[in-house]
Amino acid sequence: MKIGIVCYPTFGGSGVLATELGKALALEGHLVHFISYQQPVRLGAFTPNILYHEVQVPTYPLFDYPPFETALASTMVDVIKNNDLDLLHVHYAIPHASAAYMAKQILKKEGKHIPVITTLHGTDITLVGRDKTYAPVVTFSINESDAITAVSENLKKETLSHFHIEKEIEVIFNFVDVSRFSRRPIDAFRKVIAPNGERILLHASNFRKIKRVQDVVKIFAEVNKQIPSKLLFVGDGPERSTAEDLSRELGICDEIRFVGKQEQMEDILAIADLFLLTSEYESFGLAALEAMAAGVPVISSNAGGLGEINIHGETGYLSEVGDVASMSRQAMEILKDDASLQGFKERAAAHSKKYDIHHIVPQYERLYERFLSV
Numbered sequence: 001m002k003i004g005i006v007c008y009p010t011f012g013g014s015g016v017l018a019t020e021l022g023k024a025l026a027l028e029g030h031l032v033h034f035i036s037y038q039q040p041v042r043l044g045a046f047t048p049n050i051l052y053h054e055v056q057v058p059t060y061p062l063f064d065y066p067p068f069e070t071a072l073a074s075t076m077v078d079v080i081k082n083n084d085l086d087l088l089h090v091h092y093a094i095p096h097a098s099a100a101y102m103a104k105q106i107l108k109k110e111g112k113h114i115p116v117i118t119t120l121h122g123t124d125i126t127l128v129g130r131d132k133t134y135a136p137v138v139t140f141s142i143n144e145s146d147a148i149t150a151v152s153e154n155l156k157k158e159t160l161s162h163f164h165i166e167k168e169i170e171v172i173f174n175f176v177d178v179s180r181f182s183r184r185p186i187d188a189f190r191k192v193i194a195p196n197g198e199r200i201l202l203h204a205s206n207f208r209k210i211k212r213v214q215d216v217v218k219i220f221a222e223v224n225k226q227i228p229s230k231l232l233f234v235g236d237g238p239e240r241s242t243a244e245d246l247s248r249e250l251g252i253c254d255e256i257r258f259v260g261k262q263e264q265m266e267d268i269l270a271i272a273d274l275f276l277l278t279s280e281y282e283s284f285g286l287a288a289l290e291a292m293a294a295g296v297p298v299i300s301s302n303a304g305g306l307g308e309i310n311i312h313g314e315t316g317y318l319s320e321v322g323d324v325a326s327m328s329r330q331a332m333e334i335l336k337d338d339a340s341l342q343g344f345k346e347r348a349a350a351h352s353k354k355y356d357i358h359h360i361v362p363q364y365e366r367l368y369e370r371f372l373s374v
């Protein structure tokens with residue numbers, strides 16, 4: 001198949017998932033065309049049957065807001081025509097689904113039918129998409145997609161409760177390449193972070209408000225009083241300085257490292273003992289799934305779809321959003337001794353296999369095939 005994938009190129013979960021999907025489809029022999037405004041960060045090394053098309057947005061003195069959506073729709077039309085694509089799979093509704101609708105209508109006039117599949121990821125529905133400045137366009141363009149998928153049961157439910165959706169939403173869970181994440185730790189790396197064999201706690205995100213990174217610092221402060229430990233923060237974003245300030249105020253900044261945006265998550269996860277995800281909402285929590293695949297148990301809030309992947313008492317623990325006291329207790333419960341930690345590590349790794357790339361990618365392929373035969 002010749003497949004167009006439209007996504008955000010950044011470290012965010014939707015871009016990561018879309019890129020990993022494209023790479024997996026290319027390995028299966030499909031020809032994959034990525035359309036984005038920058039090369040997606042997880043694209044990595046050159047692969048012959050992956051092509052990348054950059055959306056250029058010309059500026060003009062009249063434009064206070066350059067019309068990205070128009071440029072995106074025009075790029076879609078070009079790429080679909082020039083490469084005779086079989087279908088377009090857009091990740092994150094805004095503005096990808098409405099640009100795809102526009103491209104589809106333009107191509108229809110020229111006699112070309114292009115099926116559009118929209119995958120909903122989270123904030124496109126629960127936060128930004130619900131805003132009344134976007135909602136009518138989001139609702140319309142989701143309904144005009146040939147197929148709609150959501151990355152968790154919770155996101156499907158949220159979508160149906162906030163938008164008037166006239167079509168079936170199919171749940172295709174996010175996935176992880178378990179073989180890639182089950183790495184042996186690099187000892188030298190572990191020694192730099194935890195020279196005296198301390199436990200390593202980890203948080204990775206885009207540091208948006210919704211992630212509640214201050215809770216991560218507070219949990220670590222409690223754990224650190226009882227258990228020799230270090231905390232690694234991976235990623236960057238608006239709340240990073242809040243977390244940095246709080247660690248200074250609590251007098252624990254020597255125990256915490258902010259390493260910024262990193263591409264080799266598998267190497268970082270391999271040295272971690274516990275992953276913290278305290279978000280106010282997560283449709284799925286791909287970062288937590290990648291942690292589990294690396295054999296790292298998860299302390300998380302019970303928001304959104306997190307309860308669908310993190311199994312309480314098995315792969316980690318879940319608490320109410322903001323319940324730092326419970327999360328700290330549960331973290332210590334996991335980390336208290338090697339036997340307990342080992343049990344959680346093994347169960348987390350085993351559970352992640354349910355979401356292995358080899359189970360999930362064929363679900364997308366079967367979905368695509370349905371629309372090719374129409």
Ligand code: GMT
Pocket residue numbers: 011012013014015017092121122123124151174205206210281282283284285286287
């Ligand atoms: O919030 C993020 O981390 C970024 C955001 C995105 O759209 O890239 O992530 C969303 O999509 C991910 C992949 O499907 C999910 O794993 C995240 O849970 C979801 N984020 C939220 O729902 C807040």
